[in-house]
Amino acid sequence: MRTLLPRLLALTLSAAFPLPAFAAQTYALVVGVDQYPNDVSLDGAVRDAEDVYASMSAAGFKVKKFTNAEARKDDLRKAWTDMVAEAVSGDTIIFTYAGHGAQMPELIAGDEADGLDEFLQLPGFDRNRYEETSKEIIVDNEMNAWFAEAEGKGVHVLFVSDSCFSGGMSRSIKGKSRLAPAVTVKLAPPSQEAVAGAALKEINFKQVTVLAASLESQPTPEVIIDGEPRGALSWSFARAVEGSADRDGNGIITRIELEDYIFSNVKNRSEALQVPNFMPQVARSESEVVVTLTRGIPAATGDTATTTNDAGTIPKTIKTVKELGWTGKIALQIDGEAARPTDAEGTGTPFRWDVATGTFYTPNGDVAAENVGADRIQPVVDKYVLLDFLKAMASQNPGTVSLAPVKDIYAAGQRLRFDAPPGRYPNMLVFNLANTGEVQFLDMQAAGTSSSEFKLTDVEIVKPFGADHLITIWTGEPVDAIGAVLSDKNVTAATLLQALLTRLDGKEASVAIQPLYTRETL
Template sequence: MRALNTILLVAMAWLLLSTQASLAASPIVLHLQNPDGGAIRGLIIGIDAYEHVRPLKGSVADARDIEQSLRQMGTNDVITLTDAQANRSSVLQHISDLVQRTTSNDLIILSIAGHGAQEPETIKGSEPDGLQDVFLLPGFAPTPEGSRQRILGSEFNHFIRQFELRGAKVLFVADTCHGGGMARDIDPRAAEMSFRQVSKYTLPVDKLVPVTNESDPVSDLDLDRTAFLAAVDRNTKAPEVKIPGIDGLRGALSYAVARAFEGGADANHDGKVTLKELFANVRQVVYQLSDQRQNVVTKASPGRSVESDVVFQLAQGPTLAATPGPTVPPKPMIPAPPAALSRDLAVAPAPTEISAPIRLAALGSRTNNLAKLTSRNAAIEIVPPVDNPDLIWDSKSRDVISWGDVVAYGIDERDLVSVIDRTAAIRELKRIATKTPQTLRVAPDDGQYHKGRTVQIELSDVTSRAIILFDISGDGTIQMLYPLGSDAPISQTGNLRLQLKVREPFGAEQVVAVTSTKRLPDLEQAILQLDRRKAPGQLIKILNTYLSPDARVGSIGFFTAP
């Protein structure tokens, strides 16, 4: 068992360098293609502006993102309804119109982002717990008239059946939630988080008249040609999250699906995205972006093969010539002898581009000097605790909280810059790991780990792939985890499980996995030279320099406490 030093992370945010080769290459323009030969059609819904329940912040942006991805990938039949446009009569009319346009072998993409809820089932026996999922529309309220502004899960099953009867396949994306649990408790000092779920309610008078007929499926398991992606399971809340490089909050599932449409889910680069590839890609991207607060639920109709059923293809379109721009190639790293791992690396500093600032808030009275904080690696903006900060510093306890989790304990004001730099670096790691993710999980659960507890890091789908695994501790110290000593650098099995033991100091950890078809000795050596050193900025530049084109990167955080 390997000891994992859980100490405070200091990070330097380096913008990823583009190499001469990538600039010289002409990008290939891809477009989506239906493998069955039919059209691809979409109805996309996003609702933030609820009139009578708590509004959301990222659902409209989610809808626009998916719409834009579909259109830029060549799909023209896309209808997007946002906020007030998504009232019940409008949604039903557009679904009806879409059914009429649908022909045999079409692929129908239905996506909804907004609030969800649970109510007693209307079709007896359709749900094991007797509760059905409900999707709330902008005018919903627990009043007689407000009750009309919702769509029942059984109604969506009815609509999906209509598409299937016309010979189409359906991909249904539900970026909402219906339960009330969480993977980890939220620190009460954290800024209020936004979840896509409303409090329980009762309907004294329900004026909704469901759309139904006798041939409707009892449950989604009775559908024949449909695949489902849901943000969380029926017992968990779906948070709106921060996406690296994007302002505001978003739904992690919608973001992941949009990137999948753009080619991110084609794991083996054969131009075909199977259900297995789509599910695995979206599941890992959401898991990473949500800091392990979300586990996506994926389902397919019993008649569809997850292993081999192709959801969509990526067909090559016209090639656009790249316009070379000015570039500063990085100087090669000079490898240090193995016995001198603590010596400095001769690495040319990467040009630093500061984008969105790190938003810092403080609790308590000892905050007068925060405005004087400066960093060479990240812009700093001081904001109130209620103004969506990236970090909150409790000056009394000296804890630093980020998005509901304590990321560092016992941090003095003079050490805050280190935590700020860490936050900037984690942004870059998430950005890298979203492009071609390696499946990476924390076990036994995604909760908070205490001193002495064993954490298991699990990699899957790594047969015949070279593996590098390392940790960035709370203070930015790099720790090589694999391969070490007699470890086999290339996996002979499909899975790798590595046990780590938690010890103080406590806070946030970021475990990163890199896998590739061939061993990357230069990358291994470079990381070993950083072992036990506080150098996350150099690490990010090293990854950009030595990652192979076929590399997959997984990056997950977990949290420890006394």
């Protein structure tokens, strides 16, 4: 996949952001488009925009939001110009876009290594009437010109693009891709700015960070989150701005904090379909700030967890999973005659169980388990109720694990390696939620000053196929009782859920989830 990021790859990005004062203002331009009269419409981009808008407004940002037909280029340009005019050095402008992206032959010969320019597609664009509607696209060159205006005033820019420009996928996903058809014929530039902006690739941008939904080789699909089609990047960014990415609770989100949070939660929420892409790829410094939470983090009430930074101990609220929207149920569509399992009366886009074939599908359309009969459906349902619980926990404090080689799906006979690095907490639990619903205990480390690395090497993919989820939990809370539950060879997902609810819900714990999708052949 090729996004707006390659446009910035040629830039020399070496300087660090200065640490902004808390008085600095953050402006935001939020765009979300579902309704494309001249193209395939989307289902979740406006939800993304509304979610991001709400989180930014609560954080004290000055936000302008444009959705569907409101997203006209002239109006977006004016909003950007007004923000740049009002902003002063040290302020930040965040531009978030959820909608279609597309490609076109390069506007300036020799300007692009692959001969293609990328553009954000607004609802008024019709590729069959390009001359009449060309002003309703925003080309990568134009984006550079916009960014340069802010850069010239010493204003920081964060561009979050939840869109798609190319790529394909191996897994069968029924959600829509945020990829519009490419323009295939050579066209005139949509604006003089699109021509002039080509020269800006040599500018040494020092205060611009771009965050794209996926790597070049991947699509950006809409996935099901909390029962609704969403963009995994937008959902994760909204949670980040709510304060979840502010690991030390000091009211600012550094580039490193944002990376750690976004990478983990996009993987969790997209079921490992996406890997976000930052530009520059490496933080300019350890203290580089990308988001200032103007209002800071409110003092916690009730149960709180504390984290420590150089300024001392700062209270930070840890919500319970129910406060985060967890219901303890999943939605399930049953195709065929069978009794409904318990905890399968949830709402939203459902899982699907084909009774005749025994195939169990995720809301995204993936095959999660095979040969699921009436005697096995309850453990599979219980697994996903537990997994939703763990995803809710991870949304507040995600951990990082890795699977190599990185693929969205693995075939029988392939070998892989799983690594869980040491956490910043002394206790660690590692287990697998198999596609059968079985809980497989892998490791427990307790009562140390810090956990040590856990590795699974040379693991071979074998039957049964479907979706496994490798789970790692790091915490300062005692884990012996949970370990005792896990070590019981007859442990079920429902029993483990009760142990985790009792011991860790509302407590400080970091959770990492590594989806592992398998098939007999690709």
